[in-house]
Amino acid sequence: MSKTPPARGNGKAGWLLVILLVLIAAGGSAASVYFLMDKGAHGAASTEATAEPVAAPIFVPVAPFTVNLRGEQREERLLYVGLSLQVTDKASEEFLKQYMPQLRSRLLKLFAAQTAAELMTPGGKDQLSAKILEMLQQPMATPQPTLRVTDVLYTDFIVQ
The missing domain is CATH 1.20.5 (Single alpha-helices involved in coiled-coils or other helix-helix interfaces)
Incomplete structure (x- = not known):
């Protein structure tokens, strides 16, 4: 097989x-x-x-200055502060530059009314920023364009 x-x-x-x-x-x-x-x-x-292209931020610098602060128990305290204001349009930028002496005067009065203890905390700086934004809502001239300030940015901040 x-x-x-x-x-x-x-x-x-x-x-x-x-x-x-x-x-x-x-x-x-x-x-x-x-x-x-x-x-x-x-x-x-x-x-x-x-x-749409994102618009570049517009900053209005405020030159640094020194302010005497209210002290507790007669102690002398100083604030050295510089800041920039962020705005959304050229009209606000131009207005703030034109009225810078008046803006600085208002800021000086606002800062002088603060205490060192308030400003040394992060919350105190935030409250101060809110007060600055509120202050900018008060007219500096008649007529005045609507100021579109969106932020307060501290460039220098020393409490001594």
Whole structure:
């Protein structure tokens, strides 16, 4: 009796089919990643092109000055302070520059009414900023444009 091996399918054809399917899947994945990344780049570019440019901040510097503070029990205290006011428009900037002597006078009076103990805490500085913003709501001239001051930024602040 002669033994013949059992009939098998062609093994090479099966492997070729598997390799061909893997290559097609890899090619499809690569193509989809390429198109998605390309679409994302164009989408981001179009978003950047349509977004409005952020306006540069406008700061009005107030030169530093020294103020005598109210002291407890007759002690002499000084405040050395410099600040900048952040505004949102050129009209507010120009007005504040034009009326700087009046602004400095009002600030001097406001600072002189403070105590050293109040100003040495972070909360005290925040309260002072709020008082400055409130003070800027009082008109300095007639007519006066609406002052759009958004922040008080301390550039120098020493209590001695």
